[in-house]
């Protein structure tokens with residue numbers, strides 16, 4: 001974990017109390033109890049990953065728009081998906097759907113290395129700049145179709161898909177390491193179920209976690225782009 005991430009004690013962090021409140025009321029109360037996840041949500045300045053016009057709503061119990069019809073997930077969903085991966089600190093993680101980079105920042109505090117893919121070039125460029133400026137130096141942003149994964153750096157101990165897939169993209173299953181865990185929303189465009197997939201050799205054990213609502217995953221193994 002690099003320097004500059006502990007904003008909690010900084011006098012410049014006017015959002016510290018709101019963030020603490022977010023962790024206690026939205027996350028701990030909803031039974032996400034992994035101490036490492038709670039600790040990192042308490043420290044990461046979520047407001048830095050929200051467009052300026054919505055910054056005062058950064059710690060609300062809701063998803064928020066990040067432009068181009070996309071959204072940053074509600075804090076609880078970020079926490080629940082991250083906790084399901086059970087990261088210990090030494091993993092190589094792949095995220096699909098960088099958006100503004102908040103989820104990538106959370107993963108970067110809990111794993112050794114994070115590769116994150118964003119389909120939209122402008123979002124990818126801006127997220128890379130933002131993550132570098134905030135010293136998340138173990139995050140690598142790649143622009144491209146995440147439904148194909150990122151074979152050059154595979155296998156991944158954990159994969160987090162932050163957009164709704166019509167079905168689990170086969171390249172992502174192939175790039176999951178032995179004993180690896182993937183969390184992915186699967187279903188229709190409007191509503192999905194959060195699935196946890198655990199690999200054991202060539203067997204993939206799927207557990208349904210909870211209903212959810214994400215923006216569509218586009219690309220070769222996603223939905224056809226309609227915008």
Ligand code: SAH
Nearest residue numbers: 097098099100101102103119146217218219
């Ligand atoms: N994790 C983000 C929010 C993700 S929103 C955050 O914390 O801010 C979902 C993102 O997935 C959008 O930015 C969208 O452009 C991206 N996306 C959709 N399909 C994709 C694909 N095939 N590959 C990579 N990114 C994709």
